[in-house]
Every structure is written in structure tokens, then in C-alpha cells.
Amino acid sequence: MTSNLQIPQEEGIDNTLAVLSEGYQFIPNRLVKFNSNIFTARLLGQQAIIIGGKEAAELFYDEERFQRKGAVPKRVFKSLFGVGGVQGLDDAAHEHRKQLFMSLMTEERIRYLKKCLNHQWEIAAKEWERKRKIELFAAAEEMMCRTACQWAGVPLWAKELKQRTKDLAAMIDAFGAVGPRYWRGKQARSRSEHWIRGLILQVRTGKIFVHEDTAIYQMAWHRDPQGDLLSVKTAAVELINILRPIVAIGRFITFSVLALHQHPETRKQFLEEDADGYAQMFVQEVRRFYPFAPFLGAKVRHDFTWNGYAFKQGTLVILDLYGTNHSPALWEDPNTFYPERFKDWGGSPFDFIPQGGGDYDKGHRCAGEWITIEAMKTSLQFLTTRIEYEVPQQDLNYSMVRMPTIPKSRLMIQNVKVK
Ligand code: HEM
Numbered sequence: 495m496t497s498n499l500q501i502p503q504e505e506g507i508d509n510t511l512a513v514l515s516e517g518y519q520f521i522p523n524r525l526v527k528f529n530s531n532i533f534t535a536r537l538l539g540q541q542a543i544i545i546g547g548k549e550a551a552e553l554f555y556d557e558e559r560f561q562r563k564g565a566v567p568k569r570v571f572k573s574l575f576g577v578g579g580v581q582g583l584d585d586a587a588h589e590h591r592k593q594l595f596m597s598l599m600t601e602e603r604i605r606y607l608k609k610c611l612n613h614q615w616e617i618a619a620k621e622w623e624r625k626r627k628i629e630l631f632a633a634a635e636e637m638m639c640r641t642a643c644q645w646a647g648v649p650l651w652a653k654e655l656k657q658r659t660k661d662l663a664a665m666i667d668a669f670g671a672v673g674p675r676y677w678r679g680k681q682a683r684s685r686s687e688h689w690i691r692g693l694i695l696q697v698r699t700g701k702i703f704v705h706e707d708t709a710i711y712q713m714a715w716h717r718d719p720q721g722d723l724l725s726v727k728t729a730a731v732e733l734i735n736i737l738r739p740i741v742a743i744g745r746f747i748t749f750s751v752l753a754l755h756q757h758p759e760t761r762k763q764f765l766e767e768d769a770d771g772y773a774q775m776f777v778q779e780v781r782r783f784y785p786f787a788p789f790l791g792a793k794v795r796h797d798f799t800w801n802g803y804a805f806k807q808g809t810l811v812i813l814d815l816y817g818t819n820h821s822p823a824l825w826e827d828p829n830t831f832y833p834e835r836f837k838d839w840g841g842s843p844f845d846f847i848p849q850g851g852g853d854y855d856k857g858h859r860c861a862g863e864w865i866t867i868e869a870m871k872t873s874l875q876f877l878t879t880r881i882e883y884e885v886p887q888q889d890l891n892y893s894m895v896r897m898p899t900i901p902k903s904r905l906m907i908q909n910v911k912v913k
Pocket residue numbers: 580581582592595735736737739740742743744745746786787790848849850851857858859860861862863865866
């Protein structure tokens with residue numbers, strides 16, 4: 495097999511600024527320009543291979559060819575992920591830690607999460623009835639913070655709620671940022687880790703009792719493959735790896751409300767006989783259509799050839815998530831919001847990858863995908879059947895450059911009435 499095909503090369507000494515100025519479109523724009531599913535660029539001072547599409551995702555999730563160690567810049571660990579967490583592990587250490595997360599994702603635990611969330615929606619809606627206008631994005635993040643803490647067994651005082659929500663949200667908001675937004679995320683991480691380290695210690699010393707099924711219990715008492723408890727810091731990082739992404743679902747809830755508003759014909763489907771089936775398709779389409787996680791990185795373990803292109807050991811490889819979910823080769827009319835497309839979707843783990851792809855247990859695919867889907871469905875059912883609200887005039891556009899993005903107005907709703 496030939497192994498010397500030239501990978502199309504993006505011009506420039508370093509292309510990091512272009513990533514920041516084009517955001518979610520940086521990779522798709524280049525894949526179109528080169529008419530290819532692969533190109534190289536210089537990012538943060540190193541040569542990277544950038545790939546997109548289903549075949550590329552299949553390659554990226556081949557654990558024998560790629561590792562995560564050394565792939566993600568340290569600044570991302572200091573804000574979004576936390577140092578020592580599951581995202582940076584490989585092989586047996588990763589599989590063992592991942593099992594800790596997946597063990598929390600039982601049907602029963604997901605049912606309980608839905609129950610907590612429904613309860614929080616009821617409380618929130620009653621409060622909203624008394625207000626003239628509500629900023630839905632902030633309200634959804636706060637609701638998800640309450641749900642996350644209740645579900646994970648994390649005690650939360652009412653007076654803490656605003657700051658804890660703000661901090662968990664700031665870590666998410668920092669991921670594509672430089673400057674003040676990044677610094678806010680970093681500070682939010684140190685405050686959150688301090689808070690959660692204290693709670694892990696209290697669980698371990700018996701100062702607070704928590705149920706065995708909860709994430710806080712499981713993180714506090716998890717043992718590594720050598721039989722040792724995780725350090726208090728690592729246990730805190732992993733518990734935050736549960737709380738923070740549950741708060742992140744607030745973004746998808748906000749985009750769901752935007753989709754309901756911009757496609758009013760979809761609303762009535764939630765009242766039909768197969769409302770659950772429709773909600774499933776709608777939620778999948780929200781996760782496909784609206785931008786959230788843009789791309790992922792991994793490092794080549796040892797030299798290999800793919801489609802005639804040489805991948806050298808140690809090279810950074812970036813997989814395009816947003817572009818793969820909008821690839822015209824995979825999705826008919828990809829820039830149209832059309833939930834029914836999921837009726838015929840084959841369920842491949844490599845073409846629809848808003849939360850990563852591949853295998854949950856062995857690979858790095860998002861541990862919370864089922865929770866995300868169910869939390870979004872619960873929220874949509876509440877929004878379409880339990881309350882009425884109006885969406886006043888506002889700027890609902892969202893930037894394709896800011897990562898992560900959100901509608902400019904952060905989605906205001908008004909005149910909420912519980913039915
Ligand atoms: C807004 C919803 C969410 C989005 C967009 C999202 C996105 C992602 C993405 C893109 C990855 C990386 C996959 C990879 O590296 O290959 C990931 C990993 C992960 N997610 Fe999520 N996620 C969400 C919700 C959740 C929830 C609700 C939880 C847990 C309750 C969760 C827990 C995790 C964990 C633990 C990992 C690391 C998995 C590993 O490295 O093995 N996520 N997520």
C-alpha cells in the first residue's frame with residue numbers, strides 16, 4: 495500500500511488565530527476548501543492532522559492507534575476538565591475509572607434523575623409565574639445545578655446555589671476562550687474543587703452520610719486498580735465531572751426552547767400519541783443541529799498509514815465533531831432542523847457524535863449521553879405540556895465563532911402560566 499500521499503496543508507506559520515476567529519466553522523471550511531476529509535494545520539505551535547466524517551471518527555476511536563495522554567492542552571485541564579480526571583487516562587487505568595462513571599448510569603438512577611428534574615421544573619415554573627420575564631439560559635443552568643446536586647448526593651445550601659451554579663457554568667463557558675472568560679473558568683474550578691474536596695473529606699470521615707447509590711459516595715470510596723482510594727483532589731475532580739456536565743445540559747435545554755420557537759409546527763407533536771418517540775427524535779436533532787462541543791484531540795501511539803496518509807507517532811490528531819454532525823455526505827440537507835431524519839438513522843456510533851463516538855465502556859465516549867437525552871426529553875415534555883409562555887422580541891442569533899455558543903439574548907421568556 496502507498497504511504498506517501500501528501501496531506502493537504504493549511505497555509506500559515508500558525509493557524510490557532512484562525513480557529514479562534516472562525517470557531518465551529520474552522521474545520522468544515524477547510525474540509526470543503528481541500529475537498530478532503532483530512533488536512534494539516536499548525537495549532538498552538540505544533541503540526542496537527544485534522545480529520546472529519548464517519549470514517550475519520552472510526553479511526554479516531556481506535557484505541558490501539560491513539561492515546562489521550564498529552565493530547566489536550568494543559569489550560570483545558572485547568573479550567574474545563576480538572577487535572578487527574580478520566581479524560582486524560584488511557585488503557586487499563588481509563589477503563590477502570592470509566593467503569594466508575596458508567597456504574598452510575600443504570601436505568602434506575604436515570605429514572606431518579608428524571609424525577610429530581612421534574613420536581614425542579616415544577617418548583618421553577620411556579621416561581622416564574624410570579625415574574626414578568628425570565629432569562630431561560632441562566633434559569634435552566636440553575637435548575638440543572640439543583641438537579642445535579644440532588645442526584646449526586648451533594649448537599650447544597652440555598653445561599654450557595656447562585657455561586658455554585660455560576661462556577662460550574664463558568665468552567666464550561668471557558669473551553670474555547672482566551673483572556674477574562676478563561677480566567678473566570680480557572681478561578682471557578684479552584685473554588686469548586688475546594689468546595690467538593692471538603693465534602694469528599696466529610697464523607698470519608700463520617701461527618702455526612704450519603705446513600706451508597708450516589709455519585710458522591712462512589713467517588714469518595716472508589717479504589718484504583720492497585721486498591722488505593724483516589725486522592726481527595728482526584729475524587730473531587732471526578733465528582734465535578736458529574737456535576738458540571740449536568741449543568742451543561744442547560745445549554746441544550748435553551749437550544750430546545752429556541753427550536754420550539756423557530757419551528758412552531760413541531761410543538762403539537764409533543765401532544766400526539768407517540769409523544770415520547772417524537773421527543774426522542776427532537777432531542778437528537780437539537781444535539782445534532784446546534785453547536786456545542788466543536789472538536790476533540792488525541793495523539794498517535796505509533797506510526798501507521800490510513801488511506802495512504804502517514805500518521806507519525808506523537809502527532810496531534812483533531813476530530814471534527816460539529817462538522818461531522820453537519821456533513822452533507824452523512825446528513826441530507828444538514829443545515830435544516832428536521833427531527834424526523836432520526837426515524838431512519840441507523841444508530842452508528844461514528845456518524846452522530848455531539849458527545850463523542852465509539853464505545854462507552856472501553857473508549858472516551860461521553861458517560862452522560864443517556865442522562866443528557868433523558869433530561870432533555872423530560873424538559874421538553876414539561877415545556878410543551880405543563881406550561882405556557884411567550885417569547886418576546888429579542889436577538890436570538892448565536893455566534894458560530896464563540897465556543898461554546900448560546901443565543902445572544904440568552905433566551906428571554908415571559909408570562910409563564912402553569913396549566
Ligand atoms: C450537554 C451535554 C453534554 C455534552 C455536549 C457532552 C460532551 C462530551 C464530549 C464531547 C466528551 C468527550 C468524548 C471523547 O473524549 O471522546 C464527553 C466526555 C465525558 N462526558 Fe459528557 N457531555 C455532556 C453531558 C454529560 C453528562 C450529563 C455527564 C455525566 C453526568 C457527562 C460526563 C462525561 C464524562 C465523565 C466524560 C469523559 C469520558 C471519558 O473520557 O472516558 N457528560 N462529553
